[in-house]
Amino acid sequence: MTPVFRLPFRNSLRRHRGGLTALSAAALLAGCRHESVVPTPVTDYFPVVVGTYRTYAVTDSTWASAKVSVSAYQLRERVTEQFTDAAGQPAYRLVRSRRLTSADTWRDDSTLVVQVLPRAVVQTRNNVRTVELVYPARADKAWNRTAFTVGGTSAPDTITNLTRTYGPGVGAAYTTPAVAGAPAKSYATTVLTKDILPVGVEDVNDRDQRGTRQVYALGVGRVLRRRFSLQTFVTAANGEETNTKGVVQNGVSRFEVLIDAGTM
Numbered sequence: 001m002t003p004v005f006r007l008p009f010r011n012s013l014r015r016h017r018g019g020l021t022a023l024s025a026a027a028l029l030a031g032c033r034h035e036s037v038v039p040t041p042v043t044d045y046f047p048v049v050v051g052t053y054r055t056y057a058v059t060d061s062t063w064a065s066a067k068v069s070v071s072a073y074q075l076r077e078r079v080t081e082q083f084t085d086a087a088g089q090p091a092y093r094l095v096r097s098r099r100l101t102s103a104d105t106w107r108d109d110s111t112l113v114v115q116v117l118p119r120a121v122v123q124t125r126n127n128v129r130t131v132e133l134v135y136p137a138r139a140d141k142a143w144n145r146t147a148f149t150v151g152g153t154s155a156p157d158t159i160t161n162l163t164r165t166y167g168p169g170v171g172a173a174y175t176t177p178a179v180a181g182a183p184a185k186s187y188a189t190t191v192l193t194k195d196i197l198p199v200g201v202e203d204v205n206d207r208d209q210r211g212t213r214q215v216y217a218l219g220v221g222r223v224l225r226r227r228f229s230l231q232t233f234v235t236a237a238n239g240e241e242t243n244t245k246g247v248v249q250n251g252v253s254r255f256e257v258l259i260d261a262g263t264m
Helices: 007-036
Strands: 052-064 067-084 090-099 107-116 120-125 128-134 164-166 172-176 185-195 208-217 221-231 233-235 241-243 250-263
Touching: 052 221, 128 185, 172 208, 172 221, 185 221
Parallel strands: none
Antiparallel strands: 052 067, 052 250, 067 090, 090 107, 107 120, 120 128, 164 185, 172 185, 185 208, 208 221, 221 250, 233 241
């Protein structure tokens, strides 16, 4: 009878199984190591905490026939509550209030809903959702601010319909001007956003000046916003236009600067 040698095969199988176990454990640990180094997007350019507020000095300017009228007041945004929206996502309610001067009483003006998502900050105002910021913030990165808008002139296409962009200096320092008795203030780390118009990022020339700019500071939120639509030309009765360089003939402008922030 030919002898059958089983022991070496069993030992080999045990060694093989042991090798598989070691390989599996190594693969699992490698996967854990891989997951542990995935960077978390920074979402502190728009911090939202219940009980906090931001107060802005606002200047509205209106030009008509080269004459300007100015209206100044204060605008406050306070975070009043956190709740869960219909999709099961956390959301925050922001109440806007307005007053003329620091001596006046705040009067509620409107309500916003803000969601700080892992990749974006989404704001809802007057039932319109807009993407205010995207993460991670990168220089000259553009996105569709109205990606959630259905119908109208804004198509929900985040690739071809780009309506907002970061500026070239992501992470740069910025100093807001002195306004309404509040001193100038410097912020070490900021991002700048600009709205993209059909003619480009901004339309600024001798004839027309249009645009929207916002500055956000790390750990603070929005510290400045400027919206403007200005014309430097005059159209005569015969249809001819006369342009006076540097002189605004017609238009509107809003300038908002953060002057106070804290916890109520």
